[in-house]
Amino acid sequence: MPNNQTPPYSPKSYKFSSSRRPLNYIFNEQRFLFVLVGIMIGSIIFIFQPSLSAITPTTTTFHINSHVMPSMPRSMSISHRERPTIHHRPTSRIPGGIIQRRMRTVVTGGAGFVGSHLVDALMARGDEVIVIDNFFTGRKENVAHHLDNPRFELIRHDVVQPILLEMNVVSFGNSSTFGIHDSSRHKTNVIGTLNMLGLAKRIKARFLITSTSEVYGDPLEHPQKESYWGHVNPIGVRSCYDEGKRTAETLTMDYSRTEGVEVRIARIFNTYGPRMCLDDGRVVSNFVSQTLRKQPMTIYGDGKQTRSFQYVSDLVDGLMALMEGKHIGPFNLGNPGEFTVLELAQVVKETIDPNATIEFKKNTADDPQKRKPDISKAKELLNWEPKIQLRDGLPLMMLDFKNRILKGGGDIDK
Numbered sequence: 001m002p003n004n005q006t007p008p009y010s011p012k013s014y015k016f017s018s019s020r021r022p023l024n025y026i027f028n029e030q031r032f033l034f035v036l037v038g039i040m041i042g043s044i045i046f047i048f049q050p051s052l053s054a055i056t057p058t059t060t061t062f063h064i065n066s067h068v069m070p071s072m073p074r075s076m077s078i079s080h081r082e083r084p085t086i087h088h089r090p091t092s093r094i095p096g097g098i099i100q101r102r103m104r105t106v107v108t109g110g111a112g113f114v115g116s117h118l119v120d121a122l123m124a125r126g127d128e129v130i131v132i133d134n135f136f137t138g139r140k141e142n143v144a145h146h147l148d149n150p151r152f153e154l155i156r157h158d159v160v161q162p163i164l165l166e167m168n169v170v171s172f173g174n175s176s177t178f179g180i181h182d183s184s185r186h187k188t189n190v191i192g193t194l195n196m197l198g199l200a201k202r203i204k205a206r207f208l209i210t211s212t213s214e215v216y217g218d219p220l221e222h223p224q225k226e227s228y229w230g231h232v233n234p235i236g237v238r239s240c241y242d243e244g245k246r247t248a249e250t251l252t253m254d255y256s257r258t259e260g261v262e263v264r265i266a267r268i269f270n271t272y273g274p275r276m277c278l279d280d281g282r283v284v285s286n287f288v289s290q291t292l293r294k295q296p297m298t299i300y301g302d303g304k305q306t307r308s309f310q311y312v313s314d315l316v317d318g319l320m321a322l323m324e325g326k327h328i329g330p331f332n333l334g335n336p337g338e339f340t341v342l343e344l345a346q347v348v349k350e351t352i353d354p355n356a357t358i359e360f361k362k363n364t365a366d367d368p369q370k371r372k373p374d375i376s377k378a379k380e381l382l383n384w385e386p387k388i389q390l391r392d393g394l395p396l397m398m399l400d401f402k403n404r405i406l407k408g409g410g411d412i413d414k
């Protein structure tokens with residue numbers, strides 16, 4: 001450029017020709033003070049606002065493995081023994097208003113009886129829900145009402161095979177097959193639990209396992225507290241299920257202690273309600289189906305053995321409280337109202353058909369003689385207790401069974 005020419009206009013060199021000018025700009029007109037005040041307000045929000053969200057959506061896995069013992073409650077698995085400390089995974093935090101919080105939850109066995117009711121509750125809460133089910137006992141009809149919802153996905157898969165998904169919560173449970181206590185249920189409980197725990201570990205999801213009152217076996221303590229270690233025959237006809245669930249609890253606690261997976265464990269007691277398989281061999285579904293079909297109710301043994309029956313919506317409330325709370329468990333989730341099988345038959349007769357009849361049959365081996373949950377721990381720590389008593393719950397279940405039987409539903413209708 002010739003010396004006598006005027007340099008072209010340059011706003012940058014003009015404005016910042018002196019290194020002091022940017023600083024002057026910041027300090028002029030109290031701009032620096034405004035910046036400081038902004039930083040302080042931001043920090044206060046981060047520290048004190050309880051609704052801070054994780055940067056990524058929170059993931060939970062509900063593991064309800066797909067075939068276990070005859071009732072659906074056993075389907076969901078989560079369990080362990082008393083444990084005082086909880087692992088909290090470090091998460092990046094940002095104010096709730098900046099990124100909307102949405103949980104992505106996987107429910108294994110989510111098309112089954114308990115699983116599908118849990119899915120309803122999660123969908124109502126606004127979660128994204130992925131259901132994994134092998135449809136051995138689960139039915140698409142149970143989740144059909146969510147199929148058009150963009151927050152819902154359904155995957156046919158057996159959790160005995162590994163699967164990789166992105167989510168925040170894994171709920172693992174298992175459904176049932178006709179009271180057959182075979183090794184495939186054991187496989188689901190052990191290998192399925194391992195696979196889902198591995199998944200939860202990889203993606204830092206919370207893991208809820210639905211275990212069962214069967215871990216107490218034929219109990220010598222009554223009612224059963226979570227601290228009771230149980231009385232299980234390791235080589236009996238029920239042991240594949242009972243020991244499978246006990247192993248699942250063991251694995252869950254081990255992953256919590258050694259791998260830092262955040263886990264929750266529920267021990268589910270006998271549960272009934274709409275969407276149970278019509279002929280899954282469990283006593284409530286058997287009695288209701290038999291009565292509606294004008295067949296005698298089959299009582300195994302002398303009918304003096306006891307069970308405590310919980311309505312499914314109470315169980316779902318308990319599972320949600322467990323998943324959202326900070327306590328690992330295990331927690332007994334059941335209704336302490338205890339009935340002999342003969343008394344249950346009487347209630348079915350009174351609430352469904354006064355002309356219902358009974359017939360006695362030989363009982364199966366190792367049938368627990370008594371079962372009743374002590375739920376004081378869940379009452380105190382989860383602020384949960386069941387609300388629906390047997391006489392109120394049975395008619396609700398009966399309506400659903402009636403519709404399905406009228407439509408010609410038979411054994412495990414898929």
Ligand SMILES: O=C(O)[C@H]1O[C@H](OP(=O)(O)OP(=O)(O)OC[C@H]2O[C@@H](n3ccc(=O)[nH]c3=O)[C@H](O)[C@@H]2O)[C@H](O)[C@@H](O)[C@@H]1O
Pocket residue numbers: 068069070071073074176179212213214241268269270271281282283284286287298299300301303305307341363364367368
């Ligand atoms: O929900 C639970 O905690 C557990 O309940 C069931 O085990 P069980 O308690 O034996 O449940 P049912 O098969 O419904 O039997 C309950 C009682 O009723 C009797 N029963 C069953 C069916 C029937 O038609 N008649 C009858 O008298 C059984 O012999 C037993 O004493 C399941 O097998 C477990 O998977 C589950 O974890």
